[in-house]
Amino acid sequence: MNLLPRSLFGRTLLVLSAGLLFAEVASQVLNFFDRGSGVYRLAAQQTARRIAQSARILNRLAPEQRGAVIDEIIGPTFSVVLGRTPISVGEGFAEHDRYERDLAALIKFYLRSQWDTSVDITALGRERRPRNYEGVDTTPLEQWIARHFYFVLPGAFSVVAQITLEDGTNAVFYARMPQEPLSRLESLLPRLLLNLAIFVALGALAVGMITRSLERLARAAEAFGADPEGAPLRESGPREVRSVIHAFNRMRLQLRNHLQERAQMLGAISHDLQTPVTRLRLRAEMLDDAGRRAKFLRDLDEMEALAGSALEFCKSIGTELERHPLDVRALVASLCEDWSEAGRDVSLEGNPRSPYRGHPQALRRCVNNLVENALRYGARARITIDDDDKVLRVAVRDEGPGIPEQELERVFEPFVRLEQSRNRESGGTGLGLAIARKVARWHGGDIHLRNVPDGKGLIAELVLPRSPA
Ligand SMILES: Nc1ncnc2c1ncn2[C@@H]1O[C@H](COP(=O)(O)OP(=O)(O)OP(=O)(O)O)[C@@H](O)[C@H]1O
Ligand SMILES: [Mg+2]
Structure with missing residues (x-):
């Protein structure tokens, strides 16, 4: 022991x-x-x-x-x-x-x-x-x-x-x-105990000061790991801690610049890929063999889709968006309508209590990615909006196979697609959840995935905290 x-x-x-x-x-x-x-x-x-x-x-x-x-x-x-x-x-x-x-x-x-x-x-x-x-x-x-x-x-x-x-x-x-x-x-015992008590109290105070600083640092490191693009940490506390937080903020900025650079490069490649792909498409159209032409065109479609979503992903990094008061119900409803018109099974329930300040296109894209997944992997999407004065939640539930528990975090990484959906026909590029999370975090919230018990589907929940302002 x-x-x-x-x-x-x-x-x-x-x-x-x-x-x-x-x-x-x-x-x-x-x-x-x-x-x-x-x-x-x-x-x-x-x-x-x-x-x-x-x-x-x-x-x-x-x-x-x-x-x-x-x-x-x-x-x-x-x-x-x-x-x-x-x-x-x-x-x-x-x-x-x-x-x-x-x-x-x-x-x-x-x-x-x-x-x-x-x-x-x-x-x-x-x-x-x-x-x-x-x-x-x-x-x-x-x-x-x-x-x-x-x-x-x-x-x-x-x-x-x-x-x-x-x-x-x-x-x-x-x-x-x-x-x-x-x-x-x-x-002498009472005197000894008195001295000890005073010392322990003072010691606890001093040691507490140090460990609280350490805890702040640990929290800072965690927040940083979760979202390198979040706001910089407040530099407060004793000098030593302040200097560590300062170094932290600098590192965060550098890392963010790296990420942005990488994203820009990826964006540039995806963008420039469009021209040769278009040229290839023209040439493929001219192929005599109908079978080969169809195969060529399918590969080109796939390439285009890949380049398109990569471009979209890059656009979501490092851009400064503006917030407006939004009717989230109307936003989600219009999205549902589009899917219904395309013959898909979507439903919507619940009402927000008040407008939410956010970026309309980004939020639409975010929810749409969740709905798209639900329809693609779970056949139907049931959306519920739940609101209290602190957080607004949009949950998308499907009836598919769900995601293995150990993969629940990994699927958020860009280009990660699970084995059973490797099939290009049934899946996309693996950027949907990465983009959705990016948007959620930009709004100060997050996306949580959890399986419905007994393999009866997946719930993807967008959590948007309402800031006091
Ligand atoms: N509702 C779901 N049910 C089961 N598996 C899911 C669900 N949503 C996502 N996944 C799994 O997570 C992976 C990553 O999802 P993500 O949306 O990021 O990419 P994608 O759907 O494959 O492609 P994209 O969204 O870019 O077109 C998917 O490939 C799939 O394996
Ligand atoms: Mg997807």
């Missing part, structure tokens, strides 16, 4: 957020340990000074006065017990020895005398029932941290300092060290 998001948007956002999360967690953890060690250093100094001062005071007093003074100096996190011999305290972790040595040196520094001093760091509450720390109920992570970072211990820890006073009395000081409890790390 591929868990990676498929879109550029998702991927970029994922990489950025993961990076931020990692950096954020790392910096919070570093911060946490840094602050913990700072707090520890301060607390250690204070505790050492307090222990040393108390020891010096107790050392000055007579044994019977000491009890009263002790009552005054002890507190919830600090206590003193006097005895004759040193007590034994749980050893704790070897890793703590360094802290213990440092604390002992600090206490000695504040004592300003070389009295016997030993320091042990041990779990709170264990100092009077000595035991090793390993036995305490903690998770392996807490133990690992307790070993290596004394100041972030899981529970409160005590410093037990034993000092032998000048009269041989052993003074045991218990002091609780302030610590960063591990649970404080959990309190």
Whole structure:
């Protein structure tokens, strides 16, 4: 299973957020340990000074006065017990020895005398029932941290300092060290989430800006592929995107010029072909053999038809047409009449709601090509006009064999004719649909072909959007 998001948007956002999360967690953890060690250093100094001062005071007093003074100096996190011999305290972790040595040196520094001093760091509450720390109920992570970072211990820890006073009395000081409890790390979570949320929102905005531009480009490329003769794309968006669209428009213009050049050349050839064909026709008329004459003339007819439709196709490319308000119903009706008079089976239904702004001859040719196909390949043509305020549709339905699904787009290409209609007698030159689509697209619309289910014919639909103007 591929868990990676498929879109550029998702991927970029994922990489950025993961990076931020990692950096954020790392910096919070570093911060946490840094602050913990700072707090520890301060607390250690204070505790050492307090222990040393108390020891010096107790050392000055007579044994019977000491009890009263002790009552005054002890507190919830600090206590003193006097005895004759040193007590034994749980050893704790070897890793703590360094802290213990440092604390002992600090206490000695504040004592300003070389009295016997030993320091042990041990779990709170264990100092009077000595035991090793390993036995305490903690998770392996807490133990690992307790070993290596004394100041972030899981529970409160005590410093037990034993000092032998000048009269041989052993003074045991218990002091609780302030610590960063591990649970404080959990309190960082909301902050982390807040940061992440802000970042993701901003990131989505920025990445969205980029991907929207890309989507615009993709749409532009698609529109360009569909119709190289359409209007140029609006050059907007960030500079980079604008320059790509600009390049796109230039390419479109060049391609269009190429197409026009090609069309003009084809047009010129088709046009110039007419004269030699006419000459050939005159010569063929003079042939004595009637059979050969008929064959010659048939070939010449075909050549003429080919040149004629090629010429028509070329005329439809690159010409600037003017639009007029049209009664589409009347236009299609007159066309139907022509076909009916020629004895063909055509019918017309439906009414447009209002006149459509278009080019009359071009639209007539367009619909006529669809009707011609329907009659040629499907025997009869049923035309319906359907109109709402947004699009005007003219659908031509026949009862022929239809077109295989995979060929539905290909038949629009110039000179493409399907195998079963290769027969010249039954078909034309393969330009009809190309011309019809050209006209439709010039009007901002298109032609869609779809088969009637069960091979009961084809529907060719001319879709003409009504522009708001
Ligand atoms: N209504 C239809 N039913 C079945 N096949 C069709 C239909 N319309 C078009 N076709 C197929 O699509 C091909 C291309 O059509 P197009 O109108 O472009 O060319 P044509 O009819 O062969 O020649 P032209 O229209 O230039 O005289 C046709 O040759 C035919 O095979
Ligand atoms: Mg045709």
